[in-house]
Amino acid sequence: MKQGTAAQRLVLWIAILASFVSFLDGSVINVALPAISRDLGGGLTTQQWVVDAYLITLGSLILLAGSLSDVLGRILILRIGLVGFGLTSLVCAFAPTAEVLILGRGLQGIAAALLVPSSLALITSNFDGAARAKAIGQWTAGTTVAFIAGPIVGGVLVDTVGWRTVFGINVVPIAVTMYLLSVLGMSDTKAQGVRIDYAGAVLCVLGLGGPVYALIEQGNYGWGSPAILAPFVVGVLCLAGFIWRQATAKQPLMPLSLFAVRNFGIGNIATTFIYAALSIGGLIVVLFLQQVAGFPATWAALATLPISVLNIVLSTWFGSLAGRFGPRWFMAFGPALCAVGYLLMVTSQVPVNYWTQLLPGIVLFGVGLSATVAPLTSAILGSISKQQSGIGSAVNNAVARVAGLVAIATLGLIVGTTLDLGGFHRVLVVTAVLLAIGGLVSAIGIQNPAKVRTDGPGGEAVQ
Structure with missing residues (x-):
């Protein structure tokens, strides 16, 4: 497909909005957890299950979804995922007990597994080279809107109407994405002779x-x-x-031969540490602000707003820079900045002064995260062929989700039965260590791709 065409722009919007749905749900749930546990009971265990039931099915089935998208067609799988996500959101919204809510969250994870790999595979199969890196940066910036809209709208809904309404805010992006898919009118490509x-x-x-x-x-x-x-x-x-x-x-489902590709294998090791850190770090800040510092849900959501703003402003720029100079050092210093940001928050005390104890670390983390995500995704998916883009994106997303799943499951071991200031500080340190390891792995193992120039005889590309 010719770079910069109207069809490409439409593909990019579809990919952004389809992923937006699952990212929105992932970002909105954290701010609603204290209200859910107050209403349905269960304390920290219920909170962990509401998050991890979603991540178990998402992380374990995303590989199957990647294969299904290759066999049945990415657009068909996107449509099924969008409809399924809408229906399972209703199950969560009307759940009478914690057990039903946890079941609904597990079903949501199945639907989400159909969305993410197919949407990223659309980008990798329709963009090449530096344009692909830039498109992934735009996808990162676009989906980051979910991290603004989700917590803020969710916080307002929790404080005014109630936590159940947060599961209804994904209706609009689902409807818009379904419409754009009909406008696109692209023929599905299906792999022949593939068995699942x-x-x-x-x-x-x-x-x-x-x-x-x-x-x-x-x-x-x-x-x-x-x-x-x-x-x-x-x-x-x-x-x-x-x-x-x-x-x-x-x-x-997961061809182990993919991990023999250096940037794919090393990139997924880095992903494991980085996304484990992002999962427990993001969750603990929101829980601490509400349950220990006493912030309302809306203010707890607004406290992390700088992260989302910085991602929207900087992600495309960092994605373009990674396309020009290679992803290696962005993947190294980005997580290092994130780690320093979390360590700065260890100075927090009760009563909490957000402006001096938390904001500096949050801002530094936001800059580091902006430098990390697009180059990381570009390095991993850019190292494999277009034919492998569906399963490649599925594997990388599975690694990220499973890392978050396991990290959140271990939260009780770090915090104890009740979250307090000491438990908060311990999680911050663990988060910083995980991020630092992710940056170190990238610095040592990631290789920048060979630059392509066009000064050969006749102007052809030369490595």
Whole structure:
């Protein structure tokens, strides 16, 4: 497709809005958690499950969704995901108990798994080279609007109407995306002769679900309880079985050969540490501001507004710079800045002075995050072929979601049964360490792609 065409711009908007839906839900839920636990009970355990039920199904099925998008067509899978996300949002909105809400969140995760890899694969299959890096930067900036709209609108709704209404705010982007898909009128491309590894999908779900259940519920039962040990052991065995299956299956969900590509393999290692940090760091700040500092939901959401603003302003710029100079050092210093930002917040005390104790760290984190996300995504997806873009984006998103899933499941081990100032500080330090490791992995392992110039005989491209 010719660069800069109207069809490309439409593809970019569809990709942004389809991902926006799942990012919106991920950003809005954190600010609603205290109200949900007050209404439905369960304390920190309920809060962890409301987040992790979504991440378990999203993280474990996103690989299957990537294969489905290649086999059945990315546009068809996007449509199914959008409709499914709308319906499961209603289940969450009208949930009478915590158990029903957690079930609804798990179903939402299934729908979200259909959205993210297909939307990113649309970009990688319709843009090339520096234009692809810039488009991913625009996708990053566009989806970051969700991190502004979600918490702020969600905070206002929680404080005025109630937490149930936060699950209705994704109706508009779903409707607009469905309309744009009809306007695009692009023919779906389907891979021929591909078989889907359903056995691998089952092993993946069990392999993630068992250990996560044990990590969350160990505070209630203790590690010596069969109710904890059994799912943990079975989950670990299933996870090992999943890896074995991927190494031996003719058409695996997660081709291990992808990890032999240097930037893909190293980039996903960096993703593991960075997104584990982003998940627990983002959650703990919002919970601390409401449950310890006493902020209303709206003010807790507004407190993180600088992060979203900086991402919108800077992500496209950093994406373009990474396209020109290579992603390596952006992926190194970006997480390092984020780590310093979290360490600055360790100075916080009760009563909390947001302007002096939290804002400087939040701003520094926002700049670092802007320098990290687009180059990271571009380095990983730019290292593999267009034909592998669907499964490549699915694998990278699965790694990110699973990292967040496990990190949030371990939150109780770091914080204890009740969040207090000491627990907040411990999570901040853990977050900073994870970010620093992610930056170090990138600095050592990522390679900038060879620059292409056009000064060969006849003006052809020369490496």
